[in-house]
Amino acid sequence: MAEGKKLAAASGAWIVFEDEAGFSMAPPRARTWGRRGQTPVIRVRGRSRRRTSVAALCCYKPGENSRLIYRPRAHLLLKGARKSFSWKDYRDLLVRAHIQLGGPITVVWDNLNTHLAAGLHQYEAEHDWLTTVRLPPYAPDLNPVEAVWSLVRRTMANTASDTPDDLDRKLRRELGRIQLRSHLINGCLTTTGLTINPPTPP
Numbered sequence: 001m002a003e004g005k006k007l008a009a010a011s012g013a014w015i016v017f018e019d020e021a022g023f024s025m026a027p028p029r030a031r032t033w034g035r036r037g038q039t040p041v042i043r044v045r046g047r048s049r050r051r052t053s054v055a056a057l058c059c060y061k062p063g064e065n066s067r068l069i070y071r072p073r074a075h076l077l078l079k080g081a082r083k084s085f086s087w088k089d090y091r092d093l094l095v096r097a098h099i100q101l102g103g104p105i106t107v108v109w110d111n112l113n114t115h116l117a118a119g120l121h122q123y124e125a126e127h128d129w130l131t132t133v134r135l136p137p138y139a140p141d142l143n144p145v146e147a148v149w150s151l152v153r154r155t156m157a158n159t160a161s162d163t164p165d166d167l168d169r170k171l172r173r174e175l176g177r178i179q180l181r182s183h184l185i186n187g188c189l190t191t192t193g194l195t196i197n198p199p200t201p202p
Helices: 002-010 087-101 118-126 145-156 164-179 182-190
Strands: 014-024 050-060 067-076 105-109 130-134
Touching (some): 014 087, 014 164, 118 130, 145 164
Parallel strands (some): 014 105
């Protein structure tokens, strides 16, 4: 099975980088222009206990347009409530990517404990279209999805959300904008210094 997966990856699998990030109702702050002596002020509502997590995949394959696939999930920060994605959420996202990309995928992600869950490991062992690779510890600079978060936060800076639905719409709008621009997704890979080379013919 392991050898079969290595062959699938070498014969033209999509290389898929994964990462997740959290967004809250409080807007990220950034420098902006204003009149001398008049600091721009954005008033927001009191602290909200709602938070939205987004898991995203940057997908690359020589000869194909780069793709961005994502899944948001809203959380209510109550005591005992889960505040992140479960291993089943990651499994479902990878299944969705496999269907949309129409081929085997090699997933590159960090050593988050949920990524190491026994359920995910078993699922990978049972499906030869899926291979996972771990990034080195403390190496966010090697993950192009980190640059996606930077793009999203830059466009949302100093923008307050009135409601959780408003935050969700803004996130989907910005991620959808990136989805339609493969050159932005390519640029995110460029920031890592990594390159995706076509497989070497046997």
